[in-house]
Amino acid sequence: MALKITEECINCGACEPECPNTAISQGDDIYVIDAAKCTECQGQHDSPACAGVCPVDCCVK
Numbered sequence: 001m002a003l004k005i006t007e008e009c010i011n012c013g014a015c016e017p018e019c020p021n022t023a024i025s026q027g028d029d030i031y032v033i034d035a036a037k038c039t040e041c042q043g044q045h046d047s048p049a050c051a052g053v054c055p056v057d058c059c060v061k
Contacts, residue, residue, distance in 0.1 A: 001061060003048055004036035005031050015050035015059060024050060033059075056059040 002023075005015070010024035010028035016031060028049045033050070038059075041048045051059040 001040065002035035003033055003040055003050065003059050003061055004035075005033055006058040010056055012055060014053045014055065018049040018053050020044045020049065031052075037050060041059050 005024075007030060011026075011030060013026075013031070016026070018024075019033075020041060021037045021039055023033055023034045023056075026032075027036070045052075048059060050055070
């Protein structure tokens with residue numbers, strides 16, 4: 001199951017470079033996660049990297 005970024009996103013960009021699958025990109029208003037690429041960092045990190053660096057906790061399941 002892929003994560004998503006909620007409307008609380010402040011466009012800080014902290015999440016984008018943390019994604020090992022390049023699933024995160026700048027959308028029209030907020031950053032977005034490509035569900036086809038997101039693996040929730042399974043096999044790469046203990047928990048989703050984007051959620052770990054998000055200052056407003058908007059990277060959610």
